[in-house]
Amino acid sequence: MSSIVCRDISVTYPPQKAPSLKEWALRRGNRAKPFQALTDVNLTIEPGEAFGIVGGNGAGKSTLLRVIAGIIPPTRGEVITRGVLAPIIELGTGFDGELSGRENIFFNGSLLGRSRAFMRRCVEEIIDFSGLTEFIDAPLRTYSTGMVARLAFAVATTIDAEIVLLDEVLAVGDASFYDRCEERIRRFHQTGATIVFVSHDLVSVRELCTRAVWIDHGRVVTIGDANEVADAYEKRMHALPAPAVATV
Amino acid sequence: MSIALERDERVVHRYFAGQKTRFLQEWREILQSGHLLYNLVHRDLTVRYKRSILGALWTLLHPLLLTGILVIVFSHIFRFDIEHYEIYLLSGLLPWTFFAQTTVSSMAATAWNGPLMKRVRVPKSIFTLSTTISGLINLAISYLPLVGIMVINGIKFKPAMLFLPVSVAILAVFTFGLSLMLSTISIYFVDVREMFAVALTALMYLTPIIWPLKIVPPRFQQIIQANPLYYFVEMVRIPLHAGIIPSAKLLTVAIVMALASFLFGWLTFRRMSRGFYPHL
Ligand SMILES: Nc1ncnc2c1ncn2[C@@H]1O[C@H](COP(=O)(O)OP(=O)(O)OP(=O)(O)O)[C@@H](O)[C@H]1O
Numbered sequence: 001m002s003s004i005v006c007r008d009i010s011v012t013y014p015p016q017k018a019p020s021l022k023e024w025a026l027r028r029g030n031r032a033k034p035f036q037a038l039t040d041v042n043l044t045i046e047p048g049e050a051f052g053i054v055g056g057n058g059a060g061k062s063t064l065l066r067v068i069a070g071i072i073p074p075t076r077g078e079v080i081t082r083g084v085l086a087p088i089i090e091l092g093t094g095f096d097g098e099l100s101g102r103e104n105i106f107f108n109g110s111l112l113g114r115s116r117a118f119m120r121r122c123v124e125e126i127i128d129f130s131g132l133t134e135f136i137d138a139p140l141r142t143y144s145t146g147m148v149a150r151l152a153f154a155v156a157t158t159i160d161a162e163i164v165l166l167d168e169v170l171a172v173g174d175a176s177f178y179d180r181c182e183e184r185i186r187r188f189h190q191t192g193a194t195i196v197f198v199s200h201d202l203v204s205v206r207e208l209c210t211r212a213v214w215i216d217h218g219r220v221v222t223i224g225d226a227n228e229v230a231d232a233y234e235k236r237m238h239a240l241p242a243p244a245v246a247t248v
Numbered sequence: 249m250s251i252a253l254e255r256d257e258r259v260v261h262r263y264f265a266g267q268k269t270r271f272l273q274e275w276r277e278i279l280q281s282g283h284l285l286y287n288l289v290h291r292d293l294t295v296r297y298k299r300s301i302l303g304a305l306w307t308l309l310h311p312l313l314l315t316g317i318l319v320i321v322f323s324h325i326f327r328f329d330i331e332h333y334e335i336y337l338l339s340g341l342l343p344w345t346f347f348a349q350t351t352v353s354s355m356a357a358t359a360w361n362g363p364l365m366k367r368v369r370v371p372k373s374i375f376t377l378s379t380t381i382s383g384l385i386n387l388a389i390s391y392l393p394l395v396g397i398m399v400i401n402g403i404k405f406k407p408a409m410l411f412l413p414v415s416v417a418i419l420a421v422f423t424f425g426l427s428l429m430l431s432t433i434s435i436y437f438v439d440v441r442e443m444f445a446v447a448l449t450a451l452m453y454l455t456p457i458i459w460p461l462k463i464v465p466p467r468f469q470q471i472i473q474a475n476p477l478y479y480f481v482e483m484v485r486i487p488l489h490a491g492i493i494p495s496a497k498l499l500t501v502a503i504v505m506a507l508a509s510f511l512f513g514w515l516t517f518r519r520m521s522r523g524f525y526p527h528l
């Protein structure tokens with residue numbers, strides 16, 4: 001049984017935000033066109049795979065992760081996932097800046113349906129793996145970007161999430177953390193958990209992923225062996241003088 | 249969305265174009281997110297006072313201080329002809345405060361948890377529900393000072409006072425429905441929050457909380473009674489202040505309005521919540 005199946009996924013973002021009732025009423029007539037962020041994406045990912053997603057800025061990679069996580073409903077097509085999904089781990093803020101790192105571990109656990117008792121048993125392992133012992137009782141808003149990423153990764157991989165979605169986070173961890181992540185990802189492979197992994201760092205895609213997909217302007221360009229996809233993508237990137245950014 | 253265990257015992261989710269948010273499904277997901285709900289309520293109750301000196305004592309002090317001020321102003325300066333004015337005031341003020349705080353905080357909680365909803369799939373009405381639950385807990389705590397005042401005033405216990413939880417439950421359903429509607433709409437249109445805050449202030453003075461209905465000339469009383477909050481405040485106040493069970497007419501109006509609020513809240517949520525993402 002595949003752990004993630006995407007069938008003919010298309011996603012269209014609505015024309016524009018209407019931040020207030022007033023503006024909405026005033027602009028009814030002349031609104032911009034909707035934006036198609038993904039077009040007919042088909043993917044099948046097996047349990048135990050580390051699957052890479054590469055592509056330029058604005059290609060639709062983060063959108064695809066969110067469709068898989070059930071956060072953005074697809075405009076067309078369907079997604080089926082099997083296994084407990086961890087929250088998407090991405091750059092930027094953690095869940096609650098006011099809560100301490102430790103409290104955020106419990107909060108994160110509850111998002112995965114884990115009880116406080118369960119979390120108490122593995123909280124030490126999480127803190128240990130994240131390497132944040134000194135800061136664990138400080139509020140999350142005082143953490144650096146890399147520290148938040150460490151914590152989120154540690155939680156998701158310690159408490160048996162079966163599908164972990166990573167959006168460009170390994171790049172902000174330092175070398176020692178990267179090594180530990182690498183080890184975890186290999187362990188995941190053995191236990192049959194799945195990692196989907198968006199990265200601009202082709203070296204880590206080659207090193208960590210079994211397969212990969214290249215997405216451009218919301219469409220799948222190539223899908224297959226991680227090395228081959230990385231090669232093809234690299235060749236295209238260097239052929240162009242400046243990387244293309246999808247126009248909104 | 250459809251969660252079922254297959255032979256390999258993994259949770260299965262299926263999301264497809266045109267999928268509807270179903271009522272039972274949403275509640276099942278909320279039940280499955282029990283730990284999250286607990287954490288949200290816990291966070292509401294603790295973070296609120298985290299950086300304050302007196303901490304949770306504020307929940308007790310706030311109604312007392314407010315009542316103190318209002319009692320000084322209204323029983324010594326304006327003088328309404330009401331027996332036990334402070335009990336009249338507090339027993340109406342508490343349900344009002346619950347209503348006002350829950351509606352406003354639900355909108356804030358749903359918006360603040362935007363970053364959360366961008367990273368993980370959660371039943372989106374859970375933020376309104378957790379805000380309502382923590383509002384109820386705060387309400388229960390703030391009844392303690394009122395009970396104290398009643399004891400000091402030598403009010404005798406009457407069995408009708410036990411009707412209070414029923415009244416509060418009806419009010420809670422009404423508040424939850426309206427909060428769900430408001431927090432859904434305010435994700436799309438942020439200015440709804442400001443507009444509602446203004447409306448609340450006006451409504452507070454138009455509802456007989458501080459003043460008794462009988463000071464209004466009879467021909468205007470009907471206008472006051474067109475305000476839904478009048479029924480809810482009365483229904484929650486009467487068991488404690490008058491020591492009687494609210495009349496059947498009052499209860500019927502309140503129950504019908506509570507169910508209508510719940511229904512419209514849910515319909516709004518069902519229609520609009522799937523499009524939240526680009527607006528978070
Ligand atoms: N909320 C939104 N409303 C409208 N358009 C959006 C929204 N979010 C993303 N988009 C558009 O969808 C496209 C894909 O965005 P997405 O975030 O998936 O790109 P990405 O591949 O992750 O890019 P990057 O490598 O820069 O992270 C972009 O062109 C963006 O402008």
Ligand SMILES: [Mg+2]
Pocket residue numbers: 061062063167
């Ligand atoms: Mg992205």
